[in-house]
Amino acid sequence: MTPSAPGFSWTPLSSIARLESGHTPSRRKPEYWDGEIPWIGIKDATGNHGRTITTTLQSVTEEGIANSSARILPADTVCLSRTASVGYVITMGVPMATSQDFVNWVCGPSLFSKYLHYILVSEQESVRRFAHGTTHQTVYYPEAKAFHVCIPERVEQEAIAGVLGALDDKIEVNERIAVTADALLSSSYDGALAAVPDEFSEQPLSGAAEFINGRAFTKDATGTGRMVIRIAEINSGPGSSTVYNDINVPEKHLARPGDVLFAWSGSLTAARWYRPEAVINQHIFKVVPKRETPMWLAHQLVQLKLAQFRAIAADKATTMGHIQRRHLDEPVFTPSPEMRQQLDAQLRPLWERALAAEQETLSLAALRDTLLPQLMSGKLRIKDAEAIVEDTV
Incomplete structure (x- = not known):
């Protein structure tokens, strides 16, 4: 265990967060599925690594929860995939349940959930080294219970998470901009094709x-x-x-x-x-x-x-x-040459805006990934990081 930076100390994760498991209700019982309770599976984690999610690909019913070992966990629970695709991290934005493919932590008062989220993201490769198995890698619960984390006081945890979160928030905005611009482009083109079909051949x-x-x-x-x-x-x-x-x-x-x-x-x-x-x-x-x-x-x-x-x-x-x-x-x-010219004036800016948003996202993600290990280790102090992010976002 490496020495901690001033103001940081090592502590067993299980002493400051409650470890929870998940479960899959019986697939043979259709009444257990398609309910109102979001249920996190592996695809939710691999498709949303590093994010806070509020919706899932599948959902379960109250009956499914009652007749299985699955539990509804509170918002801000931090989930780590432990089987198949090991090391993916997501945080619950609303109360949810998970499959048995996750270890889940409900943080106590001394640990800010978003800070734990970033700890696990930064240590993804380290987590994978705890996995066992040749065909199917798995992190077992004894290993998860043995996790230690190096943390500062709660107030600094929140400040660090705020800096990193500002970058992630901007990344999400850019992703929405790109998706929206592309959707507008396609719908405008389809609209023109439907409205003036004679201008297309x-x-x-x-x-x-x-x-x-x-x-x-x-x-x-x-x-x-x-x-x-x-x-x-x-x-x-x-x-x-x-x-x-x-x-x-x-x-x-x-x-x-x-x-x-x-x-x-x-x-x-x-x-x-x-x-x-x-x-x-x-x-x-x-x-x-x-x-x-x-x-x-x-x-x-x-x-x-x-x-x-x-x-x-x-x-x-x-x-x-x-x-x-x-x-x-x-x-x-x-489109005909004339229609192409009209559409180009309208649609080219959407294409270019989406591309610019995507490229800015790459720069922001690179900055976040650079700051992440330095902040989590205490090598970079929060004031310096805040100045860097303020000049960027």
């Missing part, structure tokens, strides 16, 4: 953009490390396991902020890339607009084509595994 998707396919990359002992984007990472960003050494990456295979990426195999999806430069793999197209096609329009046309393919897949009650090159020559409703 069926044109090949390949006429609006070139689709550059990535290639397979193999690990090389030499060269410069590059991040390689896989299908699952189009929206979340490259994972740490996808760094490859490759010195001969063609320029055309690089994705840069503002590019549109289109996963044509497996999970059919298209998204705006807003993260740092990375390499696309063989299951992804980089969409490069032709002539006067704006990037937002290229993205919109790809989305329209994907919607058509998904509808076909749904009608056939099957999964469309991939899109072939010939599918890119199939028609999609495209």
